[in-house]
Amino acid sequence: ESRWPYLFGAIIVPSLIQVVILPFLPESPRYLLLEKHNTTKAEKAFQTFLGKDDVSHEVEEVLTESRVQRNTKLLSILQLLRTRAVRWQVITVVVTMGCYQLCGLNAV
Numbered sequence: 206e207s208r209w210p211y212l213f214g215a216i217i218v219p220s221l222i223q224v225v226i227l228p229f230l231p232e233s234p235r236y237l238l239l240e241k242h243n244t245t246k247a248e249k250a251f252q253t254f255l256g257k258d259d260v261s262h263e264v265e266e267v268l269t270e271s272r273v274q275r276n277t278k279l280l281s282i283l284q285l286l287r288t289r290a291v292r293w294q295v296i297t298v299v300v301t302m303g304c305y306q307l308c309g310l311n312a313v
Contacts, residue, residue, distance in 0.1 A: 232250060233250070234247045234254065234264075238267055244264065247264060282295070
């Protein structure tokens with residue numbers, strides 16, 4: 206019991222390392238491109254991560270994926286249950302997650 210404070214204090218070392226290192230790491234290219242709309246910084250980040258000069262294909266790929274995601278229709282649970290193709294998968298997942306909650310497995 207006397208060593209508990211040391212156990213709780215051990216998290217200080219990784220936290221300090223992270224605080225020192227994080228400002229030097231590049232931001233995510235997807236975040237820079239899609240959220241901040243900064244193409245030049247996104248290209249620089251892609252170049253840093255991929256190690257190549259021409260990253261126009263990757264930038265276009267991210268923009269295309271973003272357009273596809275925006276055009277995707279979201280379904281409610283009732284709409285999923287009405288669709289025959291995925292009905293049993295949804296029911297299986299819901300029953301499994303319900304059993305996890307009721308059996309106490311998450312507490313272990």
